[in-house]
Amino acid sequence: MSRPQQITVLGATGSIGLSTLDVIARHPERYQVFALSGFTRLSELFALCVRHVPQFAVVPEAAAARGLQDDLRAAGLPTRVLVGEEGLCQVAAAPEVDAVMAAIVGAAGLRPTLAAVEAGKKILLANKEALVMSGALFMQAVRKSGSVLLPIDSEHNAIFQCMPQDFARGLSSVGVRRILLTASGGPFRQTPMSELAHVSPDQACAHPNWSMGRKISVDSASMMNKGLELIEACWLFDAKPSQVEVVIHPQSVIHSLVDYVDGSVLAQLGNPDMRTPIANALAWPERIDSGVAPLDLFAVARLDFEAPDEERFPCLRLARQAAEAGDSAPAMLNAANEVAVAAFLDGRVRYLEIASIIEEVLSLEPVVALADLDAVFTADAKARALAEQWLKRHDR
Numbered sequence: 549m550s551r552p553q554q555i556t557v558l559g560a561t562g563s564i565g566l567s568t569l570d571v572i573a574r575h576p577e578r579y580q581v582f583a584l585s586g587f588t589r590l591s592e593l594f595a596l597c598v599r600h601v602p603q604f605a606v607v608p609e610a611a612a613a614r615g616l617q618d619d620l621r622a623a624g625l626p627t628r629v630l631v632g633e634e635g636l637c638q639v640a641a642a643p644e645v646d647a648v649m650a651a652i653v654g655a656a657g658l659r660p661t662l663a664a665v666e667a668g669k670k671i672l673l674a675n676k677e678a679l680v681m682s683g684a685l686f687m688q689a690v691r692k693s694g695s696v697l698l699p700i701d702s703e704h705n706a707i708f709q710c711m712p713q714d715f716a717r718g719l720s721s722v723g724v725r726r727i728l729l730t731a732s733g734g735p736f737r738q739t740p741m742s743e744l745a746h747v748s749p750d751q752a753c754a755h756p757n758w759s760m761g762r763k764i765s766v767d768s769a770s771m772m773n774k775g776l777e778l779i780e781a782c783w784l785f786d787a788k789p790s791q792v793e794v795v796i797h798p799q800s801v802i803h804s805l806v807d808y809v810d811g812s813v814l815a816q817l818g819n820p821d822m823r824t825p826i827a828n829a830l831a832w833p834e835r836i837d838s839g840v841a842p843l844d845l846f847a848v849a850r851l852d853f854e855a856p857d858e859e860r861f862p863c864l865r866l867a868r869q870a871a872e873a874g875d876s877a878p879a880m881l882n883a884a885n886e887v888a889v890a891a892f893l894d895g896r897v898r899y900l901e902i903a904s905i906i907e908e909v910l911s912l913e914p915v916v917a918l919a920d921l922d923a924v925f926t927a928d929a930k931a932r933a934l935a936e937q938w939l940k941r942h943d944r
């Protein structure tokens with residue numbers, strides 16, 4: 549076999565980053581870690597450097613970089629520490645790199661992910677917010693560089709696996725009628741509506757099937773995650789929002805389905821463990837062991853489905869509206885959501901206010917075309933400012 553592929557893991561200290569490193573460590577003959585990044589929990593980043601011996605580590609600021617560099621040197625490691633967004637873009641685009649795992653959470657992941665796209669890397673895309681914010685520009689950059697874009701989000705990875713290889717010809721050309729995007733319904737699927745006003749961040753983060761970072765866990769509770777995924781699916785598979793139907797499937801065993809014109813519906817099933825989509829994308833078009841246990845259908849016993857209730861999950865309605873409006877609407881939705889979720893996690897807003905904040909932001913700012921990345925970040929900043937105004941007005 550040829551030399552191991554060099555992998556950069558952006559967001560290595562997070563849930564997806566750690567799962568990625570778990571899969572990589574199972575296949576040292578195939579993969580080598582080129583660079584790791586972390587934003588907080590830098591002692592964990594140090595431990596990951598000891599374990600994987602990357603050429604580079606990236607941290608947010610200079611003082612932290614000096615501290616980590618000293619520790620690495622004392623441990624006899626050759627790893628060099630880089631700083632900030634510039635460092636992230638550098639390790640994403642470095643000529644030695646074959647594939648980049650984009651697993652930074654939120655808008656902060658956009659520039660480094662785009663740097664990897666522009667350098668023509670294989671992109672393992674977990675950072676859905678990047679695509680939601682800048683879908684048209686992002687996909688244009690993918691086409692221009694010839695970058696291979698592989699979805700990590702379990703639903704999109706499932707859809708990718710159920711699609712014919714030439715799906716880029718257009719869904720109708722390959723006989724696809726609909727995408728069925730599954731959702732667990734999160735921890736509040738059956739919580740009495742009267743209790744939703746008082747749920748805590750810890751309750752929101754207690755996902756029944758998946759263990760994830762706190763931001764995406766809150767998004768799963770509100771179903772904004774499914775809304776972001778609806779937009780993500782439209783970009784990845786060139787679908788119209790009306791071609792993507794959300795189906796609640798509480799067991800999280802079917803990770804999504806593709807409905808063909810002849811009536812065939814293909815699904816991908818598996819245990820809810822992100823190492824499956826990660827291994828699928830890392831090795832694509834081959835298959836490798838991910839460490840995930842075989843699916844035990846007798847233990848699963850049954851698969852249930854229900855329609856989502858948009859009164860219970862107003863964020864899903866807001867996301868669908870933004871998907872249909874297009875242009876700057878998804879970037880504004882995403883930014884308002886990031887501010888609202890951070891405030892909820894800080895105990896500054898209540899759970900139900902997340903949707904109120906987003907709805908207000910979207911109603912105040914007209915939708916505009918996004919000609920370039922500056923326009924994306926301008927829309928993002930406007931939405932953040934409006935969401936902050938909401939917080940100030942409510943004295944938070």
Ligand code: NAD
Pocket residue numbers: 558559560561562563564565585586587588650651652653654656657674675676677700701702758759760761762763764822
């Ligand atoms: P996480 O919070 O566990 O990890 C986030 C990572 O990003 C950490 O390494 C953190 O240090 C880094 N980070 C945070 N803020 C940063 C900033 N401003 N600049 C640079 N780095 C920063 O999150 P996660 O659950 O691993 O999710 C990561 C991404 O993957 C998200 O976009 C999420 O939507 C997506 N995703 C996650 C899952 C999952 O199962 N966890 C599933 C599908 C998609």
Ligand code: MG
Pocket residue numbers: 701702703777
């Ligand atoms: Mg998902």
